[in-house]
Amino acid sequence: MFDYGHFRFESKQALFDKAVTYWNPDKTKFWQKAGIDLVIDRREGYCIYDMSGRRLIDLHLNGGTYNLGHRHPELVETLKGALDYFDIGNHWFPSVARAALAESLINVSPGMKYAVFAPGGAEAVDIAIKSARYATQRRKIVSIIKGYHGHSGLAVATGDDRFTKIFLSDQPETFIQVPFNDIAAMEAALKGNDCAALIMETIPATYGFPMPKDGYLNACKALCEKYGAMYIADEVQTGLMRTGAMWGWQAYGVQPDIMVTAKGLSGGLYPISACLVNEKTGEWLNEDGAAHISTSGGAELGCIVAHKVIEMLLRKETIANVHAVTDFFRDGMKDMMERHGDIFTGVRQKGVVLGLEFNHPEGAVSVSRALYEHGVWAIFSSLDKRVLQWKPGALLSAGLCQEILDRFDAAMPRARELLRSADKVN
Amino acid sequence: MTEPLLKIPDAALEQARMMLDRARWGAARFQKLDRATTQRIVNAVAAAAHAKAQHYAEWAVRETGMGVVAHKRMKNEACSKGLAETYSGADFVAPRIDEARKIVELPRPAGVIFALIPVTNPVATVYFKTLLALMTRNAIILSPHPGAKACCADAARMLAEAAKAAGAPDGIIQVLEEPNIPLIEKLIADERIDLIIATGGPAVVKAAYRSGNPAYGVGPGNAPVLVDDTADIRLAAKRIAASKAFDNSILCTNESAVLAFSTIADSLLAAMKSEGAHICSAEETQKLRQLLFTDHGFNVSMIGRDASVIAKEAGFAALNAKILVTPVDLVQPEEKLVREKLCPVLAFARVGNISEAIVAARSMMRNSGRGHSAAIHSRNEANIMAFADALPALRVAVNAGCSLGASGYETNLGPSMTIGTGFAGGSSLSDNLTPQHLMQYSRIAYNKDASEAFGRFAGLDPLNLPKPARPAASLVVSNPESDELRRELRKIILEELNAVLAA
Numbered sequence: 001m002f003d004y005g006h007f008r009f010e011s012k013q014a015l016f017d018k019a020v021t022y023w024n025p026d027k028t029k030f031w032q033k034a035g036i037d038l039v040i041d042r043r044e045g046y047c048i049y050d051m052s053g054r055r056l057i058d059l060h061l062n063g064g065t066y067n068l069g070h071r072h073p074e075l076v077e078t079l080k081g082a083l084d085y086f087d088i089g090n091h092w093f094p095s096v097a098r099a100a101l102a103e104s105l106i107n108v109s110p111g112m113k114y115a116v117f118a119p120g121g122a123e124a125v126d127i128a129i130k131s132a133r134y135a136t137q138r139r140k141i142v143s144i145i146k147g148y149h150g151h152s153g154l155a156v157a158t159g160d161d162r163f164t165k166i167f168l169s170d171q172p173e174t175f176i177q178v179p180f181n182d183i184a185a186m187e188a189a190l191k192g193n194d195c196a197a198l199i200m201e202t203i204p205a206t207y208g209f210p211m212p213k214d215g216y217l218n219a220c221k222a223l224c225e226k227y228g229a230m231y232i233a234d235e236v237q238t239g240l241m242r243t244g245a246m247w248g249w250q251a252y253g254v255q256p257d258i259m260v261t262a263k264g265l266s267g268g269l270y271p272i273s274a275c276l277v278n279e280k281t282g283e284w285l286n287e288d289g290a291a292h293i294s295t296s297g298g299a300e301l302g303c304i305v306a307h308k309v310i311e312m313l314l315r316k317e318t319i320a321n322v323h324a325v326t327d328f329f330r331d332g333m334k335d336m337m338e339r340h341g342d343i344f345t346g347v348r349q350k351g352v353v354l355g356l357e358f359n360h361p362e363g364a365v366s367v368s369r370a371l372y373e374h375g376v377w378a379i380f381s382s383l384d385k386r387v388l389q390w391k392p393g394a395l396l397s398a399g400l401c402q403e404i405l406d407r408f409d410a411a412m413p414r415a416r417e418l419l420r421s422a423d424k425v426n
Numbered sequence: 427m428t429e430p431l432l433k434i435p436d437a438a439l440e441q442a443r444m445m446l447d448r449a450r451w452g453a454a455r456f457q458k459l460d461r462a463t464t465q466r467i468v469n470a471v472a473a474a475a476h477a478k479a480q481h482y483a484e485w486a487v488r489e490t491g492m493g494v495v496a497h498k499r500m501k502n503e504a505c506s507k508g509l510a511e512t513y514s515g516a517d518f519v520a521p522r523i524d525e526a527r528k529i530v531e532l533p534r535p536a537g538v539i540f541a542l543i544p545v546t547n548p549v550a551t552v553y554f555k556t557l558l559a560l561m562t563r564n565a566i567i568l569s570p571h572p573g574a575k576a577c578c579a580d581a582a583r584m585l586a587e588a589a590k591a592a593g594a595p596d597g598i599i600q601v602l603e604e605p606n607i608p609l610i611e612k613l614i615a616d617e618r619i620d621l622i623i624a625t626g627g628p629a630v631v632k633a634a635y636r637s638g639n640p641a642y643g644v645g646p647g648n649a650p651v652l653v654d655d656t657a658d659i660r661l662a663a664k665r666i667a668a669s670k671a672f673d674n675s676i677l678c679t680n681e682s683a684v685l686a687f688s689t690i691a692d693s694l695l696a697a698m699k700s701e702g703a704h705i706c707s708a709e710e711t712q713k714l715r716q717l718l719f720t721d722h723g724f725n726v727s728m729i730g731r732d733a734s735v736i737a738k739e740a741g742f743a744a745l746n747a748k749i750l751v752t753p754v755d756l757v758q759p760e761e762k763l764v765r766e767k768l769c770p771v772l773a774f775a776r777v778g779n780i781s782e783a784i785v786a787a788r789s790m791m792r793n794s795g796r797g798h799s800a801a802i803h804s805r806n807e808a809n810i811m812a813f814a815d816a817l818p819a820l821r822v823a824v825n826a827g828c829s830l831g832a833s834g835y836e837t838n839l840g841p842s843m844t845i846g847t848g849f850a851g852g853s854s855l856s857d858n859l860t861p862q863h864l865m866q867y868s869r870i871a872y873n874k875d876a877s878e879a880f881g882r883f884a885g886l887d888p889l890n891l892p893k894p895a896r897p898a899a900s901l902v903v904s905n906p907e908s909d910e911l912r913r914e915l916r917k918i919i920l921e922e923l924n925a926v927l928a929a
Binding site: 073074077078080081082084085086304308311312315317318320321323324328338339395397398399402 | 431432433434435437440441444445447448450451453454455596597618893894
């Protein structure tokens, strides 16, 4: 019996049945077929616990939502304190929490002028696209094939067909896609002088974190300038110190006109995202500040948590920890590749954003499962299943990192076994 | 500041907890460094510390109002280059091989050390504990006494910079910039700490032991010094006066009371007088008794002050005096002047023989100074043995000043700013704290049966062992050719897509 007070479940199977009946049959069944029978129950730090009580170290982090860990005590205390005083607030009026968070975000984001809040990444991307269209008075938006910017009206049109066609939401006339790391293709897309913006994940996450080639992002930005398009940096997965700098674009030395942050900004506790705009793209906030509104965008509770998130990220100890985790997995994965080079063939890394390459078209699916069986949860890239997303948290401890590496090492024989049987099925 | 409207987390505590994680990373990396690198870091930090000895001596006196700049400088020098030289030949990194016992010992540094720093010897203790930690490849978090936080924090940052420049891992020297007692009490109970070294008052030491973490806490001193009839009186007087005057008696090893054989007492007093001691009258002694001991214990505002200043505060003049000697009749705990005094006031009592001396020494140590230090000036081995055996002291300095003798700078004991007071003094440490105390060994132990030969471990380095072989190529699960084909195919599809989109 699982008694949560508000509701009860006889067993884990009872939950699966209800999830299929009332929630999402396909998603529920998909994981069961994949051998991942996870229902996250308790969670603490970088560990999640299945309803069975089994502990898993979380290297998925929902794209950095749990960058600072699950239910970080300092953030929990912050939110609890805020709940005694604030609620979502009223978006029509200036608010102490929104003003304070906006100031702290602008202070850590050189070149940016205003912060516009939203409840999630996709809506913040919509604001980014609207702001670019406002500033350029153009409609077309360029993005990367296999890029990912969320699922709301404008954001989803920048992404993969899988997420648009089923809902008849593709807009190929105004949303242009070009291959990643291909400057000529980028120029071809922009040179008509009719694009409002290029939107770019600093490192494309759902594509498996392929690293931008040297100078690629800078060249893209230069093309934007040349052809009058705005450069939107989607920092949802690369921001908040995950690349070793506050924003990934800082790590690559590219100055965006607009940037988007979400996921980890919420501390994993209260949804919030932000679109930061520079003077030009933020001018609509002087002309008609109610042109875009959102009741729960910039909810004051979320603002207070996010304000604490930024404060925590700026501590010298946090920055040192990110560097330590970065170095640990750089060296550790090199070592693992030496030992398991027959299946594990490459590492893509910037800070604590990593993609692990396996030499099998669905390699990461098997490895993900083998790791799951060995107490580690890391998800494959849904748009490139050779690559395992490896997203260690910013505050991971030395002890837990070593444990992760030991578990990875121990899981490799099982991964080989799964890959062999996968090949036989194929 | 008024109370904020929202209840907020204790950010200082949370940040301090992050320091522990940073230290754990530092310790994990430090343990992978070899002896040459470790030595280079130690020497660089010692040199940087030595170069600033005077600077921090002045700063510490200015900030705390305690001690003597010249003596603090000496201690800073002794606790920097002095320590590095003392241990330059020692190896705390390589495995130790014991052929006879068929045992190999692999070094295991403690990990993260949390070091409490006293107000009395602030920077010298920062230097001391940091260098010991570095020699043994540990990370250290320094927690200064609030009364000395500025000089300690600055010194710690300077040491951290020097370590970093010499190639040390990040995070092995950190300092709590704004220490306070509730913060420290919460922090020392954290399981990320491997060892606490508590040098300070009894409250701090008890807190360290209560924390649940391994700890070396050391109790207070109260050293008797015996001068018998075989001593060189002139030398004894000189050494006692110098030791008592050293840094105005701020080392816990300083002499608290002289026990002089009656036969030589007068000549000893005369000799001490010529070494700069002011011998107090009964009236002056009473004034000092009243000044130094309040209803709440020792008057801390007198710690480490100059003798002439203390005399003036008490209401008499002792210009140019290095120490104040207060003759007492009773050597029992109820005579306040034979309790610990971290200031240049020295009790003086006459004893008829060695038995009387022992009784007097034991009496004064009954309530204070157990397990700590004592000194004797004598050429009579039987007296020395009897005195040492009967006292609850764990070190007895012979024919040396107690301040620098018991602390190992003028004897061959381990030179130390942390003096173990052993079981008698509520401590798990009985030695002077030395690098060996900050590490342990894992032991490889062979079957002792003669038929089982001991292995050849000479030359094997745990930091550089041969790597296991790579898995065989036969385990390759997918055909690289078909991979190549897939890549090619994907490229063609992308190109076609591009063409469509660009159109």
